[in-house]
Amino acid sequence: MPNNFLHHTSSYRDPSGFMFEDNGVLYRQVNKSFREHFDHFLSSGFYEDLVRKGWIIPHEQITANITGEADHYATLRPERIETITYPYEWSFDMLREAALLTLRIAKEALQFGMMLKDATPYNVQFHRGKMIFIDTLSFEKYEEVPWIAYRQFCEQFLSPLLLMHYSKTHLPGLSLAYPEGIPLPLTSSLLPFRSKLSLYAYLHIHLNAKYAQKKPTQAAARKPFSKQKLMNLLSSLETLVARLSVPAQASTWSEYYDEASQRNDYLEQKKKIISSWVDELRGVKTAVDLGANEGEFSKLLAEKKITTTAADFDPFCINKLYHEIRQRGEKNILPVCLDLSNPSPAIGVNGEERKTFFSRIHGDLVLALALIHHLTIGKNIPFDMVMKTMQQAGTQLIIEFIPKTDEKIQLMLSQKPDIYTNYNQGEFETALKGTHDIQKMESIGNSGRVLYLAKRK
Numbered sequence: 357m358p359n360n361f362l363h364h365t366s367s368y369r370d371p372s373g374f375m376f377e378d379n380g381v382l383y384r385q386v387n388k389s390f391r392e393h394f395d396h397f398l399s400s401g402f403y404e405d406l407v408r409k410g411w412i413i414p415h416e417q418i419t420a421n422i423t424g425e426a427d428h429y430a431t432l433r434p435e436r437i438e439t440i441t442y443p444y445e446w447s448f449d450m451l452r453e454a455a456l457l458t459l460r461i462a463k464e465a466l467q468f469g470m471m472l473k474d475a476t477p478y479n480v481q482f483h484r485g486k487m488i489f490i491d492t493l494s495f496e497k498y499e500e501v502p503w504i505a506y507r508q509f510c511e512q513f514l515s516p517l518l519l520m521h522y523s524k525t526h527l528p529g530l531s532l533a534y535p536e537g538i539p540l541p542l543t544s545s546l547l548p549f550r551s552k553l554s555l556y557a558y559l560h561i562h563l564n565a566k567y568a569q570k571k572p573t574q575a576a577a578r579k580p581f582s583k584q585k586l587m588n589l590l591s592s593l594e595t596l597v598a599r600l601s602v603p604a605q606a607s608t609w610s611e612y613y614d615e616a617s618q619r620n621d622y623l624e625q626k627k628k629i630i631s632s633w634v635d636e637l638r639g640v641k642t643a644v645d646l647g648a649n650e651g652e653f654s655k656l657l658a659e660k661k662i663t664t665t666a667a668d669f670d671p672f673c674i675n676k677l678y679h680e681i682r683q684r685g686e687k688n689i690l691p692v693c694l695d696l697s698n699p700s701p702a703i704g705v706n707g708e709e710r711k712t713f714f715s716r717i718h719g720d721l722v723l724a725l726a727l728i729h730h731l732t733i734g735k736n737i738p739f740d741m742v743m744k745t746m747q748q749a750g751t752q753l754i755i756e757f758i759p760k761t762d763e764k765i766q767l768m769l770s771q772k773p774d775i776y777t778n779y780n781q782g783e784f785e786t787a788l789k790g791t792h793d794i795q796k797m798e799s800i801g802n803s804g805r806v807l808y809l810a811k812r813k
Contacts, residue, residue, distance in 0.1 A: 361423050365708040372493040378422050385423055386430040393496045402468035411461055412489045439665060440716050443477040444532035445692040445700060447675035448520050448602040453487045454480040455513040459594045461489055466583055470495045475505035476512050484687040502581040510560055511537025518557060521600040522548055526671030528693045540565035556596035605672050625801045627656060630754055633809050637752055642719040644749050647727035651677040658688035665717050667694035697735040714748040722750035729758045729765050733776055739787035747791040747812055757784050757806045
């Protein structure tokens with residue numbers, strides 16, 4: 357059999373198996389070396405239990421050896437997650453939910469005679485409105501030894517969560533700066549002294565950091581560690597994570613819709629135009645809402661059964677949207693933190709392990725509403741470069757032009773010199789025509805703002 361499959365670039369660390377793609381379908385191969393653990397995972401009822409609870413992505417087992425490799429034991433076809441996001445694109449409570457899910461799964465594993473061997477946020481994805489575990493090969497038969505994933509959990513989950521909790525702000529970039537986790541000694545040095553007054557923070561970070569600097573021994577690694585001790589450890593971590601929070605804040609953009617709704621029905625007129633245009637478009641199943649704020653227009657698209665990625669620079673807005681999605685049971689919106697002037701890059705081995713934002717996330721439709729001035733005036737990005745970003749993001753584009761006379765732009769210019777001589781509607785349209793064909797344009801009442809519907813060339 358010809359081996360024409362494509363090995364997934366992020367799946368190389370675990371000898372138990374790997375992800376690969378064949379004819380556009382994603383599969384997971386289980387290797388013979390993992391046979392005993394995988395068989396127990398299925399026969400014990402643990403897999404069925406996780407699927408029933410909605411904690412793990414379900415799979416279908418395939419009889420064929422698609423790769424043709426001699427080490428092949430089983431082939432799985434998991435339910436596909438269309439949009440992959442990374443921890444550095446999540447808000448605080450998204451990361452916190454992923455941490456709690458990981459701990460609950462680790463505790464559940466013990467009930468079925470298994471242990472969770474990997475505790476990384478990269479094994480979790482936001483899918484259909486909630487976090488779900490995606491690594492079927494992260495479970496081994498239980499042994500009475502210390503939890504092998506303990507330090508990994510503390511560095512990749514607990515460290516960033518505690519640093520955000522004590523600083524009272526969202527810091528999603530921490531996971532990008534430290535993709536393998538924040539070293540415990542560094543976390544310990546950055547946390548305030550009062551964190552040592554928290555018993556669990558002291559045990560899992562400060563005391564753990566001291567032990568992390570000591571040379572490990574084989575005897576310590578194999579020292580008996582009872583199931584009850586492990587359950588207590590997991591429960592203490594769960595208690596600590598459940599108590600962590602970042603207070604909601606009214607940022608510059610989090611009050612945008614309240615202000616906009618007071619401007620002569622501006623928001624309602626804008627919704628009416630966009631809703632009408634979207635209804636006329638054919639084949640729109642996915643969308644990317646750039647500068648989504650709290651997701652007002654993402655929700656409009658979701659109501660039309662359009663799966664929408666809501667991206668915004670403000671993590672407080674994204675966190676608020678995340679909570680609304682969870683409360684409403686909304687399955688068609690994916691919230692992500694994104695700085696359009698510095699989108700997530702390709703990182704990892706050969707720059708291929710984690711893909712760029714726009715190689716993972718794009719749509720049939722792109723919304724760029726009340727956004728252009730933040731990029732061109734706020735970030736000094738020329739119109740033509742902004743349009744290249746829009747071109748990457750999707751096929752159809754609805755973009756809003758804000759005139760320089762607008763009060764929001766005047767507020768921005770009151771704090772910096774006006775060097776933006778090319779910021780006008782004519783230059784905007786010229787740049788837009790360089791990457792898109794303009795199909796429609798319509799003024800939003802008497803606001804001075806104009807909406808454009810365009811299609812990528």
